[in-house]
Amino acid sequence: MVFNLEKIIRPKIYNLEAYRCARDDFKEGILLDANENAYGPTQIELQGTNLHRYPDPHQIEFKKAMASYRNKTSVFRSYDLVPLTDENFCLGVGSDESIDAIIRASCVPSKEKILVLPPTYSMYSVCANINDVDVVTCPLITEDNSFQIDATEILNILANDPLIKLVFITSPGNPTGAKIEIDRIEYLLKNWDQGLVIVDEAYIDFSGGSTAPLVTKYPNLVTLQTLSKSFGLAGIRLGMTIATKKLSKILNAMKAPYNISTVTSDMALKAVQNHNLEKMEQNAQILNKEKLRLLNALTSLKYVDNGYIGGLDANFILLRINNGDNDLAKKLYTELAIKSGVVIRFRGNELGCAGGLRVTIGTKEENDILIKEFGRKLEELVG
Ligand SMILES: Cc1ncc(COP(=O)(O)O)c(C=O)c1O
CATH class of the missing domain: 3.90.1150.10 (Aspartate Aminotransferase, domain 1)
Known part of the structure; x- marks a missing residue:
């Protein structure tokens, strides 16, 4: 396996310089750098809050707490893994934005493709279509009601179609509710180095066994998670892409600098405190x-x-x-x-x-x- 991220990410995005603001360097003082309204929010109920300021672009504290939780609850103890850190994370406006971002980062429109495994979550195809990216399908195994992935067939398809850059696995599945066996996912990860395997774990906390800690072992693995389900916070729109530090850095450079609002950041941080x-x-x-x-x-x-x-x-x-x-x-x-x-x-x-x-x-x-x-x-x- 010779995984080369540079071959998978579109060149202009691979080489993207992240947007920087003055507050990346100076956070304190009389802040006259970002054309905000120093008079504060107009609504009387919001006066005294910091909502007239742009939000923090990074949410480092949240990412650290989430990384530590995924490390602590990892089922892959025998793997001797390098622990996750905040640098393995990129946050999105729900994981729907994270899905869109990974497609935009890797697939050249009207040329490259994604592979989805029906029955599955429809947003992968919706985002692909919006980005003019073709969708190839490989059905889950339906005959035995297992709704597992057919890793051998997926590898066949990938071997015959080098334009496929991403494989989307939903685990647990939607609408099937079936978690995909880790051996099958690892088989794919070990035998395909021409793109990324995205494991969408929107529902993982109802059954456990997140693949997130494995991103430090497999550079071709990306795990998506969300606060919308087990954390009961669909209304704040907070999704997560968990990947190698190198890929996370690229995704963070690509995202809109202030995509996560102050309100969302504050609530997300509370959600990952130990008692919560x-x-x-x-x-x-x-x-x-x-x-x-x-x-x-x-x-x-x-x-x-x-x-x-x-x-x-x-x-x-x-x-x-x-x-x-x-x-x-x-x-x-x-x-x-x-x-x-x-x-x-x-x-x-x-x-x-x-x-x-x-x-x-x-x-x-x-x-x-x-x-x-x-x-x-x-x-x-x-x-
Ligand atoms: C498998 C799957 N992934 C992602 C999402 C989107 O989650 P979010 O609310 O984080 O955008 C859903 C929502 O139903 C889902 O079922």
Whole structure:
């Protein structure tokens, strides 16, 4: 394996000089360097805050705390890894921005491509299309309901198409909820050096085992994470790209200097304090218990297949209605939304997910209502 980042990142981006502001050098004093409004925010409620100032472009404290948490909770103890530091991180406006950034950094528009593994999160293709980057697909293994990646087939495709620069793996999967086995990911990492393997771990804290600490071992690995799911902070929009220091430096040079707002920074920093990390883990456990309760209740209903599609590694379950009956699943989805005021997601058109309804785990009270309404509406529809 001869991994050469310079061959993977577009030349103008590889050589990009990061935007610098006076405050990179001087943070204190009478600040008349950035054309801010020294009179402060106009709203009376915001006076006395620092919201008239541009935010910190780097969020070093947050990155340090997150790196330390991922090191401490790593499952790869036997690997003897170099620990993550703040320099392995680049932050985005949600991981949606991080997805877009990595595509823009590496794929030449109307020439190079990404590989996605359906059924999967649709934003990889959306961002690729926006950037005029073609999308190649290699299905997950659907026949045995494992929804694992077929690493051998992926390597075949990559060997035959040198224009593919990125492979997007969602682990745990969306909409499948199945975590991808680490051996399969490592097999890819060890056998392909012509691009980057992106592991999107938006839901990782519901099952553990983040690949993030492995970025110091594999230069071709990039892990994406977010505060939107396990941390319950979808509203602040904070995503993370975790990669080698070299790649992180490039991504940080490429991002808009003030992409993370002061409000977001402050809240994110609070979220990674020890007591709040503990709370996040406790909430994930509570949610996982509710997930099993919901699964048992819903799969005991007539016309809901036993078991589930994929896995139980995220904060949702993917149920199959009546052996893959898309008509019934869609009707049930619509009835639940319109008549019961309970909104779930129809996923029956995704590869290997016929009859699929994806249900996010709610609070206990919300789940009770869902269970009742799901049964009632199903009975009304099929008698
Ligand atoms: C797999 C996956 N990745 C990324 C995201 C986007 O997360 P964010 O809120 O950080 O943009 C989602 C959101 O649903 C997701 O399911």
